[in-house]
Amino acid sequence: MIINPERQPIPREFIEKLPEGFKVANRHGSIYVVVEDVRCPNGHNIITDTVRLHGEPSIGIKVKGGGIKGTMYLDPFWGLHQKLFDFMFKSNIPNPLIKAACPHCNASLMTTKRCDTPGCNSDEFIEFSLPGKGNKIDVCARWGCSEHSITIESIGEDTTVQVKKINYQDMHTHGEAMGF
Numbered sequence: 001m002i003i004n005p006e007r008q009p010i011p012r013e014f015i016e017k018l019p020e021g022f023k024v025a026n027r028h029g030s031i032y033v034v035v036e037d038v039r040c041p042n043g044h045n046i047i048t049d050t051v052r053l054h055g056e057p058s059i060g061i062k063v064k065g066g067g068i069k070g071t072m073y074l075d076p077f078w079g080l081h082q083k084l085f086d087f088m089f090k091s092n093i094p095n096p097l098i099k100a101a102c103p104h105c106n107a108s109l110m111t112t113k114r115c116d117t118p119g120c121n122s123d124e125f126i127e128f129s130l131p132g133k134g135n136k137i138d139v140c141a142r143w144g145c146s147e148h149s150i151t152i153e154s155i156g157e158d159t160t161v162q163v164k165k166i167n168y169q170d171m172h173t174h175g176e177a178m179g180f
């Protein structure tokens with residue numbers, strides 16, 4: 001396995017103590033962390049084989065907001081931010097707030113949290129539960145805002161802050177950076 005240090009910003013502690021719900025994937029000689037188990041508050045796994053991104057099952061959620069209702073598939077690869085969705089916003093609301101729900105039971109995935117990204121002003125995040133009590137990923141509900149965080153009880157905050165910053169900038173477009 002070739003590890004290119006330029007493309008390998010994943011903290012060693014995260015790989016060594018890899019939390020449940022994540023796996024490591026090798027693509028074109030680089031190592032990536034991939035989300036493989038995230039759940040709604042009722043315990044449904046919202047990873048779906050219906051849409052694969054970079055060859056892996058994506059995270060499928062029901063969304064509404066900005067005059068639309070539809071389905072969005074988020075990138076399971078940490079830092080890549082690709083996504084697919086089956087709707088288009090009207091041009092007069094370019095960056096709406098999204099409400100997300102479980103595709104199986106319709107439970108809300110929303111949580112109250114203030115976004116610190118300048119100009120965003122969102123006070124809601126989409127929360128994905130990871131296996132293990134208290135473990136979660138959350139993503140700003142503002143379309144186009146890339147704010148997100150990861151909480152893993154067994155891993156130090158220094159490491160999770162580093163994980164949060166992983167971002168393969170050359171591999172996605174900034175205008176639709178929502179995700180993690």
Ligand SMILES: [Zn+2]
Nearest residue numbers: 040044102105
């Ligand atoms: Zn559910």
Ligand SMILES: [Zn+2]
Nearest residue numbers: 115120140145
């Ligand atoms: Zn935001």
